[in-house]
Amino acid sequence: MSFDTIIRGGTVATASDTFQCDVGIAGGRIAALGADLGTAKDVVDARGKLVLPGGIDSHVHLSQPSGPGIVMADDFASGTQAAAFGGNTMVLPFAMQQKGQSLREVVKQYHAKADGQCYVDVSFHLIITDTTESVLGQELPALVNDGYTSFKVFMTYEGMALSDIEMLNVMAVARETGALVMVHAENYDAIRFLTDRLERAGKTAPHFHGTSRPIAVEREATHRAIALSEIVDVPIMIVHVSNREAMEEIRRAQQRGLKIYGETCPQYLVLTAGDMEGLNMEGAKYVCSPPPRDHASQVACWEGMQQGVFSLFSSDHCPFRYDDPQGKLTPKGRTSFRWVPNGIPGVETRLPILFSEGVGKGRISLNEFVALTATNHAKTYGLYPKKGTIAVGSDADIAIWDPEREVTISQSLMHGGADYTPYEGIAVKGWPVSTMVRGIFVVRDGELVGKVGAGTYVARERSPLAKPIAKSAWE
Numbered sequence: 278m279s280f281d282t283i284i285r286g287g288t289v290a291t292a293s294d295t296f297q298c299d300v301g302i303a304g305g306r307i308a309a310l311g312a313d314l315g316t317a318k319d320v321v322d323a324r325g326k327l328v329l330p331g332g333i334d335s336h337v338h339l340s341q342p343s344g345p346g347i348v349m350a351d352d353f354a355s356g357t358q359a360a361a362f363g364g365n366t367m368v369l370p371f372a373m374q375q376k377g378q379s380l381r382e383v384v385k386q387y388h389a390k391a392d393g394q395c396y397v398d399v400s401f402h403l404i405i406t407d408t409t410e411s412v413l414g415q416e417l418p419a420l421v422n423d424g425y426t427s428f429k430v431f432m433t434y435e436g437m438a439l440s441d442i443e444m445l446n447v448m449a450v451a452r453e454t455g456a457l458v459m460v461h462a463e464n465y466d467a468i469r470f471l472t473d474r475l476e477r478a479g480k481t482a483p484h485f486h487g488t489s490r491p492i493a494v495e496r497e498a499t500h501r502a503i504a505l506s507e508i509v510d511v512p513i514m515i516v517h518v519s520n521r522e523a524m525e526e527i528r529r530a531q532q533r534g535l536k537i538y539g540e541t542c543p544q545y546l547v548l549t550a551g552d553m554e555g556l557n558m559e560g561a562k563y564v565c566s567p568p569p570r571d572h573a574s575q576v577a578c579w580e581g582m583q584q585g586v587f588s589l590f591s592s593d594h595c596p597f598r599y600d601d602p603q604g605k606l607t608p609k610g611r612t613s614f615r616w617v618p619n620g621i622p623g624v625e626t627r628l629p630i631l632f633s634e635g636v637g638k639g640r641i642s643l644n645e646f647v648a649l650t651a652t653n654h655a656k657t658y659g660l661y662p663k664k665g666t667i668a669v670g671s672d673a674d675i676a677i678w679d680p681e682r683e684v685t686i687s688q689s690l691m692h693g694g695a696d697y698t699p700y701e702g703i704a705v706k707g708w709p710v711s712t713m714v715r716g717i718f719v720v721r722d723g724e725l726v727g728k729v730g731a732g733t734y735v736a737r738e739r740s741p742l743a744k745p746i747a748k749s750a751w752e
């Protein structure tokens with residue numbers, strides 16, 4: 278058999294096994310795993326290295342409209358380049374509907390933003406903000422058939438929050454079409470109440486963002502989202518879970534046999550509310566929602582991953598420049614935390630942080646790392662086994678890691694459009710040195726060798742988690 282590339286001498290790890298073998302690649306796919314595979318045009322020496330499925334980051338925001346005067350720091354070119362340097366071979370950004378917009382139009386717009394601009398593969402989740410009859414009755418079912426098989430709903434944010442009846446209606450469409458609903462669980466009215474009161478009291482510094490969104494806000498919405506999904510009898514994914522109380526809501530639901538899934542993110546493992554207390558506006562660098570909490574919450578998020586309550590570890594990459602009125606410093610006159618755009622960069626640092634803090638410190642195994650960062654994302658969102666594993670027939674989406682490399686995370690090492698990293702100064706051991714998408718290197722030995730446009734759009738199958746279920750009492 279002839280190969281285009283052989284990755285030789287590395288330690289291969291999947292979500293279930295770790296073994297020594299060479300990887301033979303032909304036509305963009307993994308063609309053989311074994312010893313003595315012979316020769317190829319390109320033989321890559323991976324001795325002393327880990328050969329892992331490329332990371333799939335199923336929760337990123339790129340080129341997303343973010344309010345008047347605010348501009349997201351990454352477009353598809355800069356965001357996917359940063360993803361590749363961070364050991365990722367695929368990202369799933371959101372295509373966000375704005376009120377009054379047709380979903381078809383939204384999808385068209387996002388394809389125009391992404392086409393020819395990506396370094397790694399991409400696929401889109403839809404964000405549903407306007408649950409009109411034509412959206413629910415026609416557009417969504419047709420789009421699910423076309424490979425847009427997951428959508429996110431928000432329980433907070435002006436212009437985005439869905440009421441309970443709207444959530445129920447979206448969930449009913451997901452049930453009928455076999456799509457997976459992702460939920461941003463925070464109580465909108467409670468946040469509005471607290472934000473108004475804090476502002477009236479003159480408490481407007483960035484760290485009051487955390488005060489305006491206490492754990493109860495997230496716990497209540499998580500509980501409600503679970504109840505709504507139980508009523509409709511449809512699986513849901515609760516995204517960016519930040520603390521024990523929300524995690525335990527999900528665990529309890531899972532123990533009751535409900536199909537509730539959970540995701541957590543790096544900011545809930547290594548940042549705390551204290552980070553938002555920086556001098557002047559510095560704390561704005563850490564403003565995201567839900568906000569970073571405390572040490573006990575970090576422990577709970579680790580526990581959630583260790584016990585399988587969370588099946589996904591995503592970045593929630595949502596980057597804004599700091600030193601920029603179109604970013605965290607916000608347009609003139611808007612001085613309250615209310616106006617600080619919610620979100621932080623993280624697509625490039627997600628994997629090294631989890632590898633170092635998780636695998637390196639014995640909190641999770643290497644195979645759990647692969648599951649949490651690649652395989653489960655592919656399985657959850659209808660990409661497996663094409664993506665997310667190292668197996669004969671799968672796309673050759675591979676990251677080669679130096680497990681001994683020690684790096685102090687710094688903005689000077691980053692490749693995205695933001696002007697800071699919230700993880701500045703964190704020391705990690707283990708770093709992705711090369712990233713290959715469908716058999717072609719995008720990053721090789723730390724250098725960009727891929728071409729913009731090499732990453733392509735991937736239509737997805739329905740999530741196996743969202744298989745149509747038997748008729749419900751209300752049907």
Ligand code: DUC
Pocket residue numbers: 338461517565566567593595619620
């Ligand atoms: N939710 C996200 O998923 N990302 C950034 C901001 C937010 O509220």
Ligand code: ZN
Pocket residue numbers: 461516517566
């Ligand atoms: Zn969200």
Ligand code: ZN
Pocket residue numbers: 336337338593594595
């Ligand atoms: Zn997000």
